[in-house]
Amino acid sequence: DAGVIQSPRHEVTEMGQEVTLRCKPISGHDYLFWYRQTMMRGLELLIYFNNNVPIDDSGMPEDRFSAKMPNASFSTLKIQPSEPRDSAVYFCASSFTRDRVYEQYFGPGTRLTVT
Amino acid sequence: AQSVTQPDIHITVSEGASLELRCNYSYGATPYLFWYVQSPGQGLQLLLKYFSGDTLVQGIKGFEAEFKRSQSSFNLRKPSVHWSDAAEYFCAVGAIGDDKIIFGKGTRLHILP
Numbered sequence: 001d002a003g004v005i006q007s008p009r010h011e012v013t014e015m016g017q018e019v020t021l022r023c024k025p026i027s028g029h030d031y032l033f034w035y036r037q038t039m040m041r042g043l044e045l046l047i048y049f050n051n052n053v054p055i056d057d058s059g060m061p062e063d064r065f066s067a068k069m070p071n072a073s074f075s076t077l078k079i080q081p082s083e084p085r086d087s088a089v090y091f092c093a094s095s096f097t098r099d100r101v102y103e104q105y106f107g108p109g110t111r112l113t114v115t
Numbered sequence: 116a117q118s119v120t121q122p123d124i125h126i127t128v129s130e131g132a133s134l135e136l137r138c139n140y141s142y143g144a145t146p147y148l149f150w151y152v153q154s155p156g157q158g159l160q161l162l163l164k165y166f167s168g169d170t171l172v173q174g175i176k177g178f179e180a181e182f183k184r185s186q187s188s189f190n191l192r193k194p195s196v197h198w199s200d201a202a203e204y205f206c207a208v209g210a211i212g213d214d215k216i217i218f219g220k221g222t223r224l225h226i227l228p
Contacts, residue, residue, distance in 0.1 A: 004158070031214065042220040043159075043205065055214060091158055104216070106151075106158030 004107035006092050012113045018080040021110045024073055025094030033104060034067055034077050035091040043091075049075065082114045117142050119208050119219035127225040130198050136191040136222050138206030148189040149207040149216065150180055159205060165189065176200070201226045 005024040013019055025032050033048040047057040052069045060067070064083070069075040079086055089111050093104040120139045128134055140146055147166050151159040163174025170182040180191045189206060203223045209216035 033215070043218045045215055048215060050214065093159075103161060103164065104159075106160070108156075108158050 004092055004094055004105055006090075006107035006110050008110060009108065010111045010113075012115065013082055014115055015083055016081045017114075018078065019082045019086075019112060019114075021077040021090050021092075021112070023075045023077070023092030023107060025075070025092070026096075026105055027073065029094035029096045029105070030072070031095040031104075032069060032075050033093040033095070034075070035093065036088045037091060037109070038088045046077070079112075082112075084114045087112055087114050117208065117217050119206050119217050121204075121206055121219040121222045123222045124220075125223050125225065127227060128196055129227045131195050134191075134193045134196045134200070134224070136204050136206075136224070138189045138191065138219060139187050140189065140206070140208045141187065142208050142210060144210040144212070147209045147211065147216075148180070148182060149209075150174065150178070150189075150191050151205040151207060151218075152176075153203045153205065153221070155202070162191070162204075196224075196226055198226045198228065200224060 007022045030051050034046040036044045036046055046059045047067045048055055049069045065079055067077045089109045091106050091109045093106045095104045118141045122137050149164045150162040152162050153159045162178050163172050163180055165172045165182045173179050178193050180189055182189050201224055203221045205221045206219040207216045
């Protein structure tokens with residue numbers, strides 16, 4: 001298996017632009033998590049899905065952030081408009097079944113820089 | 116409130132020396148505990164996990180961790196570190212019935228040659 005795939009690996013954009021991050025979970029996994037990592041705040045859970053349905057989005061910082069999972073093999077995290085404080089590494093992780101949800105498999109991350 | 120504390124932000128050890136990284140948790144239910152490692156520029160990888168049973172668990176790369184309920188701790192150990200162990204280590208806690216796990220802020224391990 002190729003593992004969790006994220007694209008792009010690096011993104012540099014100007015303030016005010018729309019940014020879309022993409023994630024392909026491991027085939028067969030039914031949970032998908034989006035995290036943000038910064039030096040100041042560490043690893044933060046933004047939102048997670050179960051069977052393509054958003055379960056908890058309480059970690060999404062504000063309305064500029066949105067996430068979708070149109071099918072079991074694809075999810076997006078969108079920031080519109082982007083701001084410099086959104087600069088961070090964004091991770092996607094996936095897991096299989098409720099009882100083993102703790103074993104999360106992480107993608108390599110997308111490093112976002114907003115200038 | 117549920118929380119995970121890793122009291123050491125940075126740890127520096129010499130290659131070949133032993134290592135212990137500390138983790139304390141606060142959780143209402145019986146916890147499930149994990150250690151993840153993040154190498155530079157990489158995502159997090161599961162090192163080991165504790166669900167139940169033997170409180171000393173073995174993981175990959177020669178790591179082990181011991182669950183001590185009385186101390187609410189789950190410290191990570193390795194008898195002899197290698198330069199390739201330089202990375203950031205995250206302790207995490209969850210419980211059956213919870214869909215998500217809570218991560219600590221991480222401990223960055225530096226290895227001296």
